[in-house]
Amino acid sequence: MDAIYETIKYGIRSDHDDTRIGEMPAFLTDEMLTKEQINDVAEYVLSLSEEREDMAAVDRGQEDFMENCASCHGDKAKGGRDFGAPNLTDAIWFYGKDKDIILRTISRGRNNVMPAWIDRLDDTTIRQLALYVHSLGGGE
């Protein structure tokens, strides 16, 4: 409940000191992975929510995932709260489920911003919103 309240108040990735920081790195641009490795890791990510044919690529991708992605997305790719990294196994995509989109996300990164509402909503409204989100299951 408090975490939701703070998130709405300060947003994610704004300049505020208390802001939640989270950024999806650019693995190709920053030369952390090769094109082939990114293809494998995309196959692995897709295999978590649908059947894939190239199981050799999925296996290779899983190794790269453990080394490069699990720190934020979690060992089982179910997402990490600390870094704002989404669950990759639930077939819910911010950017779309096409392989091209996933390749682009991994290659060039993403930097979506959750805006801060502290200057736009009063405290009572933020608290009510936090309660509402909590009631939807956001607080677990």
Ligand code: HEC
């Ligand atoms: C430093 C933490 C961090 C690391 C490391 C990281 N990610 Fe992410 N990832 C994020 C965040 C944060 C987002 C959400 C970005 C946004 O909201 O714009 C994200 C988003 C994504 C998405 C988009 C999900 C969707 O719903 O559309 C995919 C796919 C993804 N990451 C895959 C990977 C893969 C594969 C790796 C390893 C090669 C990786 N990530 C490494 C933090 C990370």
